[in-house]
Structures are given as structure tokens and as C-alpha cells.
Amino acid sequence: MDFELSAIKEKLMELHRQAADEFQRLVFGESPELVAAGSNVDRGEAARATEDFTRRVALGHQQKNHLAAIERALSKIENGSYGLCDTCNNAIGSDRLEIIPYASQCMKCNLNRAGCQKK
Numbered sequence: 018m019d020f021e022l023s024a025i026k027e028k029l030m031e032l033h034r035q036a037a038d039e040f041q042r043l044v045f046g047e048s049p050e051l052v053a054a055g056s057n058v059d060r061g062e063a064a065r066a067t068e069d070f071t072r073r074v075a076l077g078h079q080q081k082n083h084l085a086a087i088e089r090a091l092s093k094i095e096n097g098s099y100g101l102c103d104t105c106n107n108a109i110g111s112d113r114l115e116i117i118p119y120a121s122q123c124m125k126c127n128l129n130r131a132g133c134q135k136k
């Protein structure tokens with residue numbers, strides 16, 4: 018393999034820390050108490066708060082997937098399968114890993130999967 022695993026691991030740990038912080042902020046940030054307060058707030062404000070909360074839940078969900086992908090990449094480093102595609106077991110390619118160090122699939126499988134989702 019032509020990439021430095023320890024450097025990648027460090028990069029992944031850093032990404033994980035950032036993603037975890039972001040996740041905490043999204044999920045446990047400004048609470049949706051405003052929504053729960055109900056009658057005390059005017060309806061427009063409550064609606065905005067609800068909308069904001071819904072958006073944050075969606076973002077939190079994305080962030081959670083992101084965290085899981087990073088954790089998976091880290092465990093692949095541990096078990097020696099880092100850099101191999103989850104689907105076809107071919108090398109993901111250092112070009113792709115440089116851009117997305119937590120990629121779990123090669124470009125081809127990733128495109129295939131994206132294609133399937135669109136159908």
C-alpha cells in the first residue's frame with residue numbers, strides 16, 4: 018500500500034473528534050424547549066423552533082452516519098483491511114482515500130450504489 022496508515026489514523030481521529038463535537042452541538046445544543054413551552058410563545062416562533070429542531074435532527078442523523086463511517090475506517094485500520102472496498106474487496110485507491118479517508122467503497126461501487134438509490 019502506498020499510503021501512511023499512522024498519518025491516516027491521526028487524520029481520522031481528528032475528523033472523528035470534529036464530527037463528535039458537531040454531533041453533540043446539533044443534538045444537545047440549544048434545546049427545543051421553546052417548542053415544548055407551547056402557549057407561552059407565539060405560533061410563528063414555535064413553528065420556527067420546530068422547523069429548526071427537525072432540521073437539526075436530520076443533520077444529527079447525517080452526522081451520526083458520518084461518525085459511523087469514520088469509526089468503521091478506524092476499525093479497518095486495526096484489522097488490516099483499510100483501503101479495501103467493502104463491496105468488491107478491491108483497493109479503494111489512495112487518490113480517493115486522500116479526499117475521503119473514511120471511504121468504505123471504491124469509486125465504482127460507490128457510484129453503483131448511488132445509482133441504485135436514485136431508482
Ligand SMILES: [Zn+2]
Nearest residue numbers: 102105123126
Ligand atoms: Zn468496490
